[in-house]
Amino acid sequence: MVREKISGEILVDLNEKNFKFIIAKGGRGGKGNSNFATSTNQAPRYAQDGKEGELFDLVFELKLMADVGLVGFPNAGKSTLISTISAAKPKIADYPFTTLKPNLGIVKYKDFKNFTVADIPGIIEGAHLGKGLGHEFLKHIERTELLLILIDITTEDFISDYNILLKELSNYSSILSKKKKILSFSKIDLVSKEELQKLQKKIKKEIDEDVIFFSAIANKNLDILLNTLWKNIESN
Secondary structure: OEEEOOOOOEEEOOOOOOOOOOOOOOOOOOEOHHHHOOOOOOOOOOOEOOOOOOOOOEEEOOOOOOOEEEEEOOOOOHHHHHHHHOOOOOOOOOOOOOOOOOEEEEEEOHHHOEEEEEEOOOOOOOHHHOOOOHHHHHHHHOOOOEEEEEEEOOOOOHHHHHHHHHHHHHHHOHHHHHOEEEEEEEOHHHOOHHHHHHHHHHHHHHOOOOEEEOEOOOOEOHHHHHHHHHHHHHHO
16 A cells, blocks of 8 residues: 555555556656757757656555454464464464564465465454554455454453454454454363363354364364365355
8 A cells, every 4th residue: 555644645555466556757857958959059058957756755555465364362372373274483472462463374275275364463452543553453454355253262251352353343444344254262172072062052152153163283173164264265
């Protein structure tokens, strides 16, 4: 995105490969005195000055382009997921905002197919206002085909978490609010089988949509997750 710095006006959106756009036109070249020579005046004492070109103060804003954007609170397991399903190696640790820059991973799918996944820093309440790293990185998932929402299965209030994430996406951009979203719960290896079954029944009762439960570390249900992502990418 190329913007005029002072007004913030978008001059051009370079969103296609090999797309070209002239932002500032060059000035007119001058003509030296030799251009005005005649048979009777071989060395005229006259020349034409050039004119200055257009001048702009610009801001270039990078927006990553990916098929899937990962959305979730800090420590929801986004970086662990992208490192497991792709060759991307983001920094992973047990504290908020370990991810400080967007990461792109290429997922190799069946029959030599592949798709790209973008991992951005965790979203917190108020991200659309610039809190945390909101404004700086929410822009990177505006270009994705779909959003994968990750919620930690051990959260105390999954409904509140889910609604906050949806609210932040909607408040930041109407583009994000309209995107296809897939809801998933991560880190299912941290709860017992019996507890997981209870949580699944509760979640499906409270949230009327398809939900995927997985663990990237334990490699549980990743095949279901990837199949669902690919199916939705293909249908978009």
